[in-house]
Amino acid sequence: xxxxxxxxxxxxxxxxxxxxxxxxxxxxxxxxxxxxxxxxxxxxxxxxxxxxxxxxxxxxxxxxxxxxxxxxxxxxxxxxxxxxxxxxxxxxxxxxxxxxxxxxxxxxxxxxxxxxxxxxxxxxxxxxxxxxxxxxxxxxxxxxxxxxxxxxxxxxxxxxxxxxxxxxxxxxxxxxxxxxxxxxxxxxxxxxxxxxxxxxxxxxxxxxxxxxxxxxxxxxxxxxxxxxxxxxxxxxxxxxxxxxxxxxxxxxxxxxxxxxxxxxxxxxxxxxxxxxxxxxxxxxxxxxxxxxxxxxxxxxxxxxxxxxxxxxxxxxxxxxxxxxxxxxxxxxxxxxxxxxxxxxxxxxxxxxxxxxxxxxxxxxxxxxxxxxxxxxxxxxxxxxxxxxxxxxxxxx
Numbered sequence: 001x002x003x004x005x006x007x008x009x010x011x012x013x014x015x016x017x018x019x020x021x022x023x024x025x026x027x028x029x030x031x032x033x034x035x036x037x038x039x040x041x042x043x044x045x046x047x048x049x050x051x052x053x054x055x056x057x058x059x060x061x062x063x064x065x066x067x068x069x070x071x072x073x074x075x076x077x078x079x080x081x082x083x084x085x086x087x088x089x090x091x092x093x094x095x096x097x098x099x100x101x102x103x104x105x106x107x108x109x110x111x112x113x114x115x116x117x118x119x120x121x122x123x124x125x126x127x128x129x130x131x132x133x134x135x136x137x138x139x140x141x142x143x144x145x146x147x148x149x150x151x152x153x154x155x156x157x158x159x160x161x162x163x164x165x166x167x168x169x170x171x172x173x174x175x176x177x178x179x180x181x182x183x184x185x186x187x188x189x190x191x192x193x194x195x196x197x198x199x200x201x202x203x204x205x206x207x208x209x210x211x212x213x214x215x216x217x218x219x220x221x222x223x224x225x226x227x228x229x230x231x232x233x234x235x236x237x238x239x240x241x242x243x244x245x246x247x248x249x250x251x252x253x254x255x256x257x258x259x260x261x262x263x264x265x266x267x268x269x270x271x272x273x274x275x276x277x278x279x280x281x282x283x284x285x286x287x288x289x290x291x292x293x294x295x296x297x298x299x300x301x302x303x304x305x306x307x308x309x310x311x312x313x314x315x316x317x318x319x320x321x322x323x324x325x326x327x328x329x330x331x332x333x334x335x336x337x338x339x340x341x342x343x344x345x346x347x348x349x350x351x352x353x354x355x356x357x358x359x360x361x362x363x364x365x366x367x368x369x370x371x372x373x374x375x376x377x378x379x380x381x382x383x384x385x386x387x388x389x390x391x392x393x394x395x396x
Contacts, residue, residue, distance in 0.1 A: 096351025104327020108307030118149030218279025354380035
């Protein structure tokens with residue numbers, strides 16, 4: 001089962017377990033909390049998660065209420081499993097597919113500027129050699145039909161190197177587990193899909209989540225802007241917003257200085273294998289920087305209302321209760337479980353390593369977290385549900 005497909009089942013199971021605790025327990029759990037009790041409860045919950053989960057060395061969580069300018073920040077655990085150095089609220093971490101929202105935002109800016117249209121074929125900027133073999137279905141090459149919008153919304157039909165099935169050899173994550181010092185270039189990642197995978201279908205016919213598609217988008221951006229993708233992010237997002245702790249990861253190894261990120265219990269934070277993301281989500285950042293980015297995006301500082309509406313048009317179902325737009329994901333909690341019928345929807349950026357930056361438009365609350373484990377992605381959303389329940393009980 002794909003890691004992304006476990007989320008809906010996990011949230012439903014967690015909420016059912018809470019309901020089975022009994023009416024008396026639920027009544028106690030619904031009592032109002034003072035700010036001090038709320039802080040203690042969240043701290044206790046996060047610490048229990050780190051203590052009970054072997055793949056976690058730390059847990060970071062931020063809640064910001066824009067309506068009353070209320071900020072709650074938490075950091076528990078240590079930077080790495082073999083370290084005594086405590087994790088901090090401003091610790092830098094690898095944000096995985098959270099970076100997809102940043103890439104989609106840049107394309108929104110280009111649309112607003114009139115530089116591109118989302119209906120433009122990606123072949124306008126990428127040559128035949130780059131696209132060769134990636135969109136061949138039943139002997140017909142559909143590369144010329146693929147648009148920027150289809151790549152952004154995962155409807156291009158291209159395979160997914162990160163978690164997709166393979167026709168030969170081992171899946172990529174298994175290769176990384178066996179050799180965490182593998183180094184990947186964007187060309188390598190495209191070659192993996194070209195040589196070892198099959199497209200999910202013809203362009204526009206289906207939703208199929210694809211990191212390969214976002215590698216193509218990153219390469220297209222470099223051609224459009226005539227500069228490296230890392231520089232594009234700096235020029236368009238990080239520098240204008242003052243995100244001084246954020247960058248696209250281009251150097252790998254022991255000097256990365258980021259929090260632990262584990263795959264099957266193996267810490268990749270200081271290994272070359274983190275080069276596996278690039279434009280699919282290779283941004284290193286902090287909770288504060290992600291809050292800055294998320295607020296700027298939602299408050300209209302980065303793209304027009306029309307471009308934001310396109311990003312948040314959650315027309316595609318990933319799993320029951322989980323939808324996708326363009327570079328952004330939506331959680332419909334009432335569909336995840338009938339026991340969450342009153343919990344409002346969230347949307348934003350989500351990464352496979354238990355990291356997210358989500359927004360509730362009904363309350364103007366932001367939820368940002370990092371658990372740093374690909375084995376904890378499902379439980380990270382369970383943690384979000386439980387902390388939201390705590391936050392709902394916080395006294396004004």
